[in-house]
Amino acid sequence: MITSDARTLKGKLFEAFNAHDLDRILQCHSQDGVLVTPEGVAEGHDQIASFYEEIFKGFSDLRMTVWHIVLCADPAVTEWMLTGTHGGPLALPGGGVLDGTGRPVAVRGTSTCSVGNNKIITHRIYYDQLELFSQLGGELVFNDRSSSAGEGRPSPGD
Helix, strand or coil: CCHHHHHHHHHHHHHHHHCCCHHHHHHHEEEEEEEEECCEEEEHHHHHHHHHHHHHHHCCCCEEEEEEEECCCCCEEEEEEEEEECCCCEECCCCCEECCCCCEEEEEEEEEEEEECCEEEEEEEEECHHHHHHHCCCCCCCCCCCCCCCCCCCCCCC
């Protein structure tokens, strides 16, 4: 696949994403395609569909704005901004679920797609989960509160 075809395919994926059109999203992926995200790995159409369904439930107005396209043959690389309002359930790390908060989010990220036979074979999505969860009211908490992390270390300027 040449670069312009990969770009065209990725453009179709972004259009389908912004329309929340699951059928068109899946048409961009090979039947045995792999989607890798901070939440985990989805293999094949059923798991990829499940990932997108969950995201669209949590953010019914979710939109992706592409702001930089890296010109390379493979993988096709794009930087973007996701914006939306958290109105529904969102799976949390560790198995919990966060009910809709009504909070707006704006999360920067990047994704890479490897393509073959005019379909996405591997799609890797990278974004900062802490950026997302802090906008939803989450806090970074360490599990072991009794630890002596930081004790005995010099303070800045010591």
